[in-house]
Amino acid sequence: MDPNRRTEAESPWGDAARIAIGRASDRRIVAADPDGVRRTLSDAEFPAWVAARETERRVRWVWSSTAEWYPSLLAAGVRIERCHDLRLSHAILKNAVPGSALAAHAQWDAPDEEHAPALFDLDTGPRRDALDEVLRELARQDESLEASSDPGRMRLLLAAESAGALVASEARSAGVPWDAAEHNRILEDALGHRGAGGVPTTMARLAGEVRGALEDPQVSLDSPPQLLKALRAAGMHVDSTSKWVLQEIDHPAIAPLLEYKRLARLLTANGWAWLDEWVRDGRFRPVYVPGGVVTGRWAAAGGGALQIPRQLRAALRADPGWRIIDADVSQLEPRVLAAMARDERMADAARGQDLYDGVVADGAVATRSEAKIAVLGAMYGATTGDSGRLVPRLRRVYPRAMRLVDEAARTGEEGGTVATWLGRTSPPLDEATRRLLSTATTAADEQRALRRARDHGRFTRNFVVQGTAAEWALAWMADLRIRLAALPAVPAEDAAPRSGRAFARRAHIAFFLHDEVIVHAPADQANAAAEAMRESAAAAGRLLFRGFPIDFPLDLSIGDSAVA
Template sequence: MTSPRARWRAVGRAGGGIRLGEIDAAGRLRDERDARAADLAAEVAADPEARWVWSDTGSWYPQLLAAGVRVARCHDLRLCHAILRSSVLVGDDASTLREATAWDEPPPEPDGRGQALFDLDGSAAGVPHDLREVAAEFARQNAALEGASEPARLRLLLAAESAGALVAAEMHAAGVPWSRGVHDGILTQALGPRPRTGELPARLAALAEEVRAALGDAGASLDSQPRLLRSLHRAGVFVDSTSRWELARHEHPVVAPLLAYKKAMRLLTANGWAWMDEWIPRDRFRPVYVPGGVVTGRWASSGGGALQLPRLLRPAVRADPGWRLVVADVAQLEPRILAAMAGDLALADAARGTDLYAGIVSRGILPTRQDAKMALLGAMYGATTGDSGRLVPVLRRAYPRAMGLVDAAARTGESGGVVRTVLGRSSPRPSEAWRDVQSGASDEGADERTAAAARSFARERGRFTRNFIVQGTAAEWALAWLADVRTRLAALPSATSGSPADGVADRAHLAFFLHDEIIVHTPEEQVDAAVAAVRDAAATAGRLLFGGFPIDFRLDLRVSESADKD
């Protein structure tokens, strides 16, 4: 984590104010001094080469960005603690780190703008911000790394995770360029003109009446599932839920309008006019990202629903005048990750320079692209029935190394073991309830019902660990990609026109991230540089994780005024 050439500086709370100091791997502080909140931005700006150690990026960085100051590198103690406390690469001698449970606290709740505030009085929930606690935790983490079996992998993961936290804060600050006019047009076309408060849009109201007429029930409640189920049963539609899959199995005049109503209502409630007014008051959508919010290392969101935006709204993501969007997503990221993790040259060859599923078909392994996709996804997610279950054995014969890797991970999970990603993020240990079920099944005289439950629980955990190693490593690759794109774009000069000069959005910058897709907002004169940054960073991420293994990460990349695919 530390290196002889690195200059680490710590920032924390002390006596109701802010205190800074240089810090070494043992947590020793020197050159300490107090700083007012108003002066912190100047302190950071004056030392651009420093690597900042702090409690939680979301608690400190948003205010620096608001002051126009960008941090090049940081070490996020909260995120790094979560990785180290659970990693199987960290030995039992790191018990002091695991005993520091105050660092297990979740990120602080954002304020109304999606930003956490400097916690100067210690009253806010979350991890410790006191400078002495920051120094002690930094020392614990360095000691854990020194005793780790593969410290280099963990150091790379901690650096990528911390860089991801910086990216998340910067993307919130920059925002996704958004057209309210286009958004309103999409809603109007799908739902009808914007209604008055308390009323349904015209198309939604018409669909509701059509559903009630088909049910023969003018007073049917469409937004209460228990009441709607009773109305459906009275009409002869005997379903256990109102899911699309279950309703579609029935031939009845109510099915089509009900499915249309449910889809329209989801759009209205999740991304309708009220959502637009709250999250896009002007020309930017500013979601709140949660790096490492999923156990595999994938991001989550705590506001705005950035990770669930419907494709219908993508045309509303529009570049500013004189700017463009570089939209890039990785084709078949997780299967390519699997090939590289397993060192499966045959699967890597199928992916080289082409659609991986099509590559499997061209080699005569499976007859159709859909078959190849279903089989690979089934292998990674543990499908044992249906078409996926039927096709997976074919892949086992064609790609024994890749299939053997996920099969072994599943067996480890079924037996209660822990698996890890390439860089060392480890799966959670089985819950106490899981262990109790397995223990009960092993007792002498356990009945078949108990044994069946234990087998079911074991298979479920096996499916989880099977996918964990692939999804988690894919998340690590994406973090490395993000971090390198960020660094390359930050080296570009400020734009001649467009966004305000705030240290992030005054040049080509990351605006959106979703698992395997990024959107860069760039001035027209920096388009070529932005495209090169995205492509080159993808290649670099592959080398960082997999060395010289011959796997390419194929990008579907386009430059456009809108995020909508043509």
């Protein structure tokens, strides 16, 4: 069988009849079915009409942006199975298909209204939610898709990206179950009680110790220039206040200063102000931005969902009668690298065990810590220190994997672009560096240009791996949300009403962070949800890397909170 050919049964979030959704000139909703028949609906009629179509046939809803259209459906309790997000697909196709007509339509490059800067008010062309513009953009994307280097893989990428947009909206709608009282307890245990002027008591005590040791009672520990001046006045020859510099210094001010800086980060990122702003009625609802990073990884436009510290995980707590199922993938990116490169020896090192232990068993390095340094160095282009010493050993043991990232780096250094497994394309070398490379007349200019080119090569080296890992994660979640939707709804008396009308009675994805997914599920469905997570991880591997023997084991726990 052609490894790039995938049937509808193998990809349940794949092909379906397309219904385009947009706005008429009077701002009423207009839907166009595959036969071109149009139906005009009010905003109030829209959810019930969508729900009815979902039960009649396999539908792929085509709309300008999931972030703009889906929240109102979820608020009405209507969940859809699949969509085509034109804005996200536009970004992928425009970069992946040279000469695409998509490049001339800048209104599709604009951020979603919810994420747009307050001053964003550019006249970039027709309104992208107008139905006629939706249909024109869809036609342009269909043409660009067929012109891509591998339409089969690109079609799968667009479906996965759009499914990820559905997950992002659903996760925000349902929210992360959050115990505000537990969060407050954690903050008080770590920071102390909120004292005068908003400075927690433990932090105030540490600040006093630092000022005493520095013999400077007025220095602000939150001002790097002031702190640097005080450190130097105390006899420390430093040029930075970073912890990497400070932890090498032997002085009585350093230990309390490092602890103060650690607590200050917690207070700033996830302290009481964060709790007041982002947690409402037992739910944390961050704003996810699918495809917010050029590699395809998600970003966050509010709430900091992609950096919740482990210290606060105990506050991520299931509703009564429900459970938290927390799963993350062990060494996702190295496993993806092995599969992309078809490096069977590296895949064997990962099978059924910790991949780094497998690298040691293969004789590439002596210890697990060395294996981790070497593998990460290979993917991120580290050339100095322990990485520089250990990476060459990987080339001898895993030549296929190393050849893939080495060639990606070389392409980037030469000014070319690279692509992920499914076809997301890296941005080109910036024009300033190109000009410098072609016009450098002095040795200094030439060296500066070469450094920039090498930096771009390190970026493209990692782009292919990190981007493909993001594609695997999208495929995992796309398959998982379908499996969870197939679990029966619980009785109303067992519902979690704070999860909203769409998910109060159903297991659902509540949180996502690169290679980790958290599901909130009724207690009697927790084991079934956990099995669905495992099955979806395996299905994602088969879907992307058909025929190649690589596994994606999950570190999975079931409990009342996200702390196992």
